[in-house]
Amino acid sequence: MDISDFNITIVGLGLLGGSMAMALRALGSGNLSGIDCDETAIEFALKSGIIDSGHTDSETALRQADIVIICLYPDQIVKYIKDNLNFFKKGAIITDIAGIKSEIVREISSIEGRNFEFISGHPMAGNEHKGIQHADGEMFRNANYIITPLEENKEESIELISTLMKKIGFKNVIRVTPEKHDRIIALTSHLTHIIAVSLVNSNMLDVDTKLFIGGSFKDASRVALINCELWPQLLISNKENVIEQIELFEENIRSIKAAIRNDDSELLEKQFQQASMRRKEIL
Amino acid sequence: MDISDFNITIVGLGLLGGSMAMALRALGSGNLSGIDCDETAIEFALKSGIIDSGHTDSETALRQADIVIICLYPDQIVKYIKDNLNFFKKGAIITDIAGIKSEIVREISSIEGRNFEFISGHPMAGNEHKGIQHADGEMFRNANYIITPLEENKEESIELISTLMKKIGFKNVIRVTPEKHDRIIALTSHLTHIIAVSLVNSNMLDVDTKLFIGGSFKDASRVALINCELWPQLLISNKENVIEQIELFEENIRSIKAAIRNDDSELLEKQFQQASMRRKEIL
Numbered sequence: 001m002d003i004s005d006f007n008i009t010i011v012g013l014g015l016l017g018g019s020m021a022m023a024l025r026a027l028g029s030g031n032l033s034g035i036d037c038d039e040t041a042i043e044f045a046l047k048s049g050i051i052d053s054g055h056t057d058s059e060t061a062l063r064q065a066d067i068v069i070i071c072l073y074p075d076q077i078v079k080y081i082k083d084n085l086n087f088f089k090k091g092a093i094i095t096d097i098a099g100i101k102s103e104i105v106r107e108i109s110s111i112e113g114r115n116f117e118f119i120s121g122h123p124m125a126g127n128e129h130k131g132i133q134h135a136d137g138e139m140f141r142n143a144n145y146i147i148t149p150l151e152e153n154k155e156e157s158i159e160l161i162s163t164l165m166k167k168i169g170f171k172n173v174i175r176v177t178p179e180k181h182d183r184i185i186a187l188t189s190h191l192t193h194i195i196a197v198s199l200v201n202s203n204m205l206d207v208d209t210k211l212f213i214g215g216s217f218k219d220a221s222r223v224a225l226i227n228c229e230l231w232p233q234l235l236i237s238n239k240e241n242v243i244e245q246i247e248l249f250e251e252n253i254r255s256i257k258a259a260i261r262n263d264d265s266e267l268l269e270k271q272f273q274q275a276s277m278r279r280k281e282i283l
Numbered sequence: 284m285d286i287s288d289f290n291i292t293i294v295g296l297g298l299l300g301g302s303m304a305m306a307l308r309a310l311g312s313g314n315l316s317g318i319d320c321d322e323t324a325i326e327f328a329l330k331s332g333i334i335d336s337g338h339t340d341s342e343t344a345l346r347q348a349d350i351v352i353i354c355l356y357p358d359q360i361v362k363y364i365k366d367n368l369n370f371f372k373k374g375a376i377i378t379d380i381a382g383i384k385s386e387i388v389r390e391i392s393s394i395e396g397r398n399f400e401f402i403s404g405h406p407m408a409g410n411e412h413k414g415i416q417h418a419d420g421e422m423f424r425n426a427n428y429i430i431t432p433l434e435e436n437k438e439e440s441i442e443l444i445s446t447l448m449k450k451i452g453f454k455n456v457i458r459v460t461p462e463k464h465d466r467i468i469a470l471t472s473h474l475t476h477i478i479a480v481s482l483v484n485s486n487m488l489d490v491d492t493k494l495f496i497g498g499s500f501k502d503a504s505r506v507a508l509i510n511c512e513l514w515p516q517l518l519i520s521n522k523e524n525v526i527e528q529i530e531l532f533e534e535n536i537r538s539i540k541a542a543i544r545n546d547d548s549e550l551l552e553k554q555f556q557q558a559s560m561r562r563k564e565i566l
Contacts, residue, residue, distance in 0.1 A: 124497040128559075144494055174494045184495045187487045192499040195478055197558040198535035204470045204528065205561065211427055211457045212467045213565060214407040216475040219502040224562040228555040232548035239543055245487065246540050250533065252481035257529050260522055265515035272511040275480040276411075278488060279507040282496060 001163050004030030009065035010051070011058070011080065013041040016097050016126065017071030018135025021050040023168040026137050033061040041132050050135075062087040067095070067164070068116075074098040075233050078107045081118075085111065092116040093157050097123055099185065100238045101148045101178035109150055117157050122146040122181065123170065124189070128225035138169065145170035146185075148178040186241035191249055193231060194242070196224035284446050287313030292348035293334070294341070294363065296324040299380050299409065300354030301418025304333040306451040309420050316344040324415050333418075345370040350378070350447070351399075357381040358516050361390045364401075368394065375399040376440050380406055382468065383521045384431045384461035392433055400440050405429040405464065406453065407472070411508035421452065428453035429468075431461040469524035474532055476514060477525070479507035 008024060010017045013036040024032055034051040035058050036042050042054030055061045062068065062084055070077050077096050088094065094116050098104055101120055108118045125143040127134065145165045149158045162173040176184075200221045235242050259267040291307060293300045296319040307315055317334040318341050319325050325337030338344045345351065345367055353360055360379050371377065377399050381387055384403055391401045408426040410417065428448040432441045445456040459467075483504045518525050542550040 124495070144497065146495065172494055180491075181495075184487070184492050187485060188492060188495045188500045189497060192482070192503045194536065194539050195482070195503055196499070196562075197554060198532055198539060199475070199478070200558050200561040200565070201535050201554060202470060202528070202531050204467070204531060208463075209467050209471060210565060211455055212407070212429065212464075212471045214427065214472060216479070216506040217471045218565065219505050220475045220478055221562055221565065222502050223499045224558040226555045226559055228552050228559060231555055232551035235543050235551065236546050236548055239546075242543055243540060245485070246536060248485050248487060249481055250536065252484050253477065253529060253533065256477050256481060257526060260518050260525055263519050263522075265519055268515035268518065269511050271480060271484060272509045272514055275483050275507040276509055276511060278483040279479075279504055282483070282493060282501065282504065 001160065001167075003027050003164070003167065006066040007031040007033070007064045008067045008069065009033045009035060009061045010069050010071055011035045012071035012076075013038075013045050013051075013054075013132045014071060015130055015132065015134050016123070017069070018045060018050070018132035019125075019137060019139045020069055020071060020097075020168070021045060022048075022135055022137030023140055025050045027167055031064075033065070035061050044132050050137075058084045059087045062092075063089060065089055065092055067093050067160075070094065070096040072096075073230055073233060074100055074104065074237060077104055081108060082111065085114075088116045090115045093161060094118045095121045095161055097121065099189065099234050101181045103237050105148060105150065105178040109152075117153050118150065119153050119158060119161050120148045120178065121161060121165065122148075122185070123165070128223070128227070130227060140165075141169040142171045143169070144172045144174060146174050146176060146181055148176060148181050182238050183241045183244075186238055186245040187248075190235055190238060190242045191245045193223050193226060194235070194246065195249075196221045197226065200224040284443065284450075286310050286447070286450065289349040290314045290316070290347045291350045291352065292316045292318060292344045293352050293354055294318045295354035295359075296321075296328050296334075296337075296415045297354060298412055298414060298417050299406070300352070301328060301333065301415035302408075302420060302422045303352055303354060303380075303406075303451070304328060305331075305418055305420030306423055308333045310450055314347075316348070318344050327415050333420075341367045342370045345375075346372060348372055348375055350376050350443075353377065353379040355379075356513055356516060357383055357387065357520060360387055364391060365394065368397075371399045373398045376444060377401045378404045378444055380404065382472065382517050384464045386520050388431060388433065388461040392435075400436050401433065402436050402441060402444050403431045403461065404444060404448065405431075405468070406448070411506070411510070413510060423448075424452040425454045426452070427455045427457060429457050429459060429464055431459060431464050465521050466524045466527075469521055469528040470531075473518055473521060473525045474528045476506050476509060477518070477529065478532075479504045480509065483507040 013034045033053045045051045296317045316336045328334045
């Protein structure tokens with residue numbers, strides 16, 4: 001695959017869009033354009049040399065794009081595609097970066113008269129910042145990329161996106177259904193963010209307490225530095241799965257609490273052994 | 284303070300005791316002895332050159348020790364001191380490393396006819412391993428050290444231990460009552476370990492799930508690789524505080540769950556903003 005054969009357009013030059021542009025530029029990508037409603041983001045991208053052209057309107061860039069990577073917030077993706085339906089090049093591959101899949105995939109695949117392929121993706125990478133000024137082309141190195149293709153997608157198109165993402169730096173490209181993605185991600189990402197927020201929002205945490213913080217609290221609360229606009233969207237649109245995972249977690253917490261209350265060190269030891277074993281397997 | 288003026292004895296050459304010995308040795312400490320019931324631990328320490336003499340019985344070393352650092356599990360500390368009461372040098376300073384304080388301090392301070400000073404300490408450092416072969420003299424670098432002296436302790440003795448710990452590498456030495464220590468540590472350390480264990484023990488975590496793990500899950504679950512003998516002791520002896528912190532945390536989780544269920548993105552955003560602000564302050 002020679003990346004310079006493709007016109008690639010990134011919609012949304014924020015943290016993720018900017019990082020995608022950087023990673024693609026580092027590959028020597030040919031024609032790379034960026035679309036954003038914020039002119040300063042475009043200027044930043046042009047000055048950094050990570051895009052060849054920048055646009056505040058979508059038509060020009062989309063008409064030429066073979067691959068469109070939509071790096072908008074989840075609730076803007078479907079609207080963006082619907083609003084610009086007539087501008088996509090015939091046969092273009094459209095992908096996104098949203099952390100939830102079922103709803104987006106369902107809505108896009110119900111659009112009639114589509115002349116593009118939509119192959120939804122979730123780059124499992126990021127940091128606590130917002131905006132292109134924090135973009136980092138190395139962000140995707142060794143991370144996992146989840147892809148949730150439709151039955152109608154051509155195998156070669158799926159392969160194209162998979163190969164592109166591996167070239168960008170992702171270690172694994174994992175193919176699942178949107179429904180499975182949302183169920184698992186509710187545990188491995190959504191729940192962990194809820195835990196971090198609940199932990200630092202403890203009323204007990206005050207000036208005195210801070211000196212008692214060691215590695216375990218720092219690690220468990222790292223993602224409490226959270227994108228406050230994005231996350232309510234993610235959690236609410238994945239509501240059922242997230243609530244299921246919260247409740248499984250609450251059950252485990254309750255069982256440990258009961259063991260402590262009952263001085264049941266044997267049960268605690270058993271649970272800790274299981275946890276240690278599982279944690280080793282994850283590493 | 285010239286460390287070579289003091290005979291220092293470390294009781295228990297495990298991960299922490301071994302690391303203490305290494306850190307003291309790096310300071311050029313004079314006479315450093317180690318006590319352990321396990322001869323292989325003593326051999327390891329002698330071969331590594333981190334102690335000058337090793338003993339499986341306590342009397343000889345204790346009789347000469349100006350400073351005794353007891354690096355045993357919490358439930359062994361009081362027993363050890365009682366069993367060896369007559370061997371401590373008059374005026375010696377005894378300290379420990381236990382992660383819980385109230386019970387130990389109460390029991391030691393009720394021993395009649397003590398001829399030593401007990402100044403309890405909690406080095407907030409460690410890792411998931413056990414045993415002197417994983418010891419690391421740099422473990423304490425920039426960590427916090429909590430000290431819970433008794434009213435009867437001489438100011439100069441408290442200063443001696445504080446200075447020693449700063450020389451070993453600790454950044455802050457924080458002086459509080461044992462009760463306050465146990466209450467705060469229930470949040471900043473005990474709760475975070477319970478969370479990590481509860482998270483990886485989720486029934487949803489299987490082979491498929493693992494490829495979906497990103498940084499947030501890895502960080503939140505790091506301490507699930509836990510010392511299975513030590514932790515039931517810590518949690519059960521700090522039972523009331525731990526249960527209080529679990530319940531505060533459960534309340535926060537419930538309030539986020541309710542907000543998700545009610546599509547209340549405004550409330551979620553507010554909670555996330557608070558969490559972000561607090562997390563920034565911790566860094």
